[in-house]
Amino acid sequence: MYSFEIKEIPGKGRSMISTKAFAIGETIFEEEPFVSRQFSWNAAYGYKACDHCMRPLETVVENVRRLANNNALVVPLPEYDPTTPWLQQFTQCPNCKVRYCSEDCRMEALNKYHRIACMGAFHTDDTHPINALNEIWKKMHYPPETGTIMLIVRLMAMYKQSNNKEQFLQSLQSFQSLIVNTEQKIYHKMLGEHFEQQMEQLFVAFCRAFADEELAAFTNAEAFKALMGMIGTNSQGIATSPLAEWVKKVSDLPMPEGDKTKLDEYIDDIYNKVGEFAGEFLNTEGAGLYLLQSKINHSCVPNAHSTFPYSNDIVVLKAVAPIQVGEEICISYLDECQLERSRHSRQKILKENYIFVCQCPKCQSQATDPDETSEDEDDDMDMDDDDADMSD
Ligand SMILES: [Zn+2]
Ligand SMILES: [Zn+2]
Ligand SMILES: [Zn+2]
Incomplete structure (x- = not known):
């Protein structure tokens, strides 16, 4: 209700x-989300996350040490590390070794798309057509990222694995809000000035990755463009951070004024250090498509x-x-x-x-x-x- x-x-x-x-x-x-995925560069840079729900899979200490490139950095009050509960349930796909925050996420991924999407030993093989597609995307779309072709890759696996393809397509169509003659503008924004060439290159790599009778409805130029446009206009950015969660938790703790001041100084110092090395890229980032949320209009x-x-x-x-x-x-x-x-x-x-x-x-x-x-x-x-x- x-x-x-x-x-x-x-x-x-x-x-x-x-x-x-x-x-x-x-x-x-x-x-x-209907589907979500961590951004390609974000994953490549080592922001460890649950492959299904994007929950960060590093402790707050590991997080700040990586972000500051400083293995001596210490975080006070480690008992308030927000990742403790889910890191205890951390699990992996036995075949491709992608990580999940819980058995629930692993099973949900398996039931929705991972049976098809699992690349087993090829997961880290750069010559695998799906990894090649991701590499092409990455070269066209440097951070700050606003989308990833891997969202479409996951959608393809969901479609193949779905036992109600009609319903899947209906859900997908409910995202469409594209006006055909303005499509180019959207790609221009996503891919920059060489978008026509890049679109062609992506499309060729996409067809190579999905040379599959069952996906014929998607592997034509028009359908591919529609998918790209749909991602461009409907995807919602998702950002998660063990550091930000930890800060929220410890900032709410009751403590004497003096300790509070010290803690605040410590937090400022951590942010300065991670900022020096990682700049503005502090979060695990990705994007998702939401059936309801995407139906909400904008207002200033x-x-x-x-x-x-x-x-x-x-x-x-x-x-x-x-x-x-x-x-x-x-x-x-x-x-x-x-x-x-x-x-x-x-x-x-x-x-x-x-x-x-x-x-x-x-x-x-x-x-x-x-x-x-x-x-x-x-x-x-x-x-x-x-x-x-x-x-x-
Ligand atoms: Zn998860
Ligand atoms: Zn797997
Ligand atoms: Zn307005």
Whole structure:
């Protein structure tokens, strides 16, 4: 039983409408992803994670030592390491040795896709067509990552292993929100200026990896493009971190003022050290497709926010403003910094990445603002200023 309904609103399309009043901080729903996957470079750089749910599989000490490239780094209060419970249940696929946080995750992976996806001894063989595809993707998509071709690889295994292929395809189609003649813009954003060549190269590698009668519906250029576009517009970023979880836990501990100050200094010091070496790449990162969450529209003044409180890929949608019965539930597709930008800048990002013109209350109230980009505009956003706006 959900406290909302998904409705077609004229002029707006599919919308999630609340059927209950929510207070700030209240959970609206929780959802497991349809599919999720750690980013390719993130995995290659040694951010160990459960192959199914993305839970980090290194202790907070291992985490900070790797991130700071310093094996002498010590973390106080190790008894608050959030990873202790699941590292005790840590398990592996006996054939390919991919790691899972629990037997539950291993079994769920096996039942959904891993029977097909398991590459056994070829898991680390660079010449295996799936690894070759991943390498091609990695060369086109350096960090910071926003997607991975491996999400599509997993979807293919899910399809092959599914005993209700009709239903699987229906779920997949429910993500589609692409307008055909704007597809190129999406690839441009995902793959950069050489996107046409790269798309071709990826497609060839994809067909080599899935030269399979059963997947013929996906191994044609149009279907592949549709899959890529679907990933581009629907995937939700997922980030987990043993360090951040540990900080949250120890910061809530009752302790004398003096100890608190010392702990805060220690935490600052750890962040400085990991920041020096790992920069902004502190988290286990990946992306997922969520059947419900992907149906929520954007607003520049959102009343809900997606959170990942369990250090895995389960999304928990929380109210960040009071929500009335009958009100639309909206999240922001933009990050905090992007939300602070001018109406023109926000609309530009939304149009390029998600293909719509925002009509939220904030954008409407700023409709008469001059069409200027914010001062803190990223350079890369100006690069394609001469491109035609896709709404024109
Ligand atoms: Zn797991
Ligand atoms: Zn395996
Ligand atoms: Zn807006």
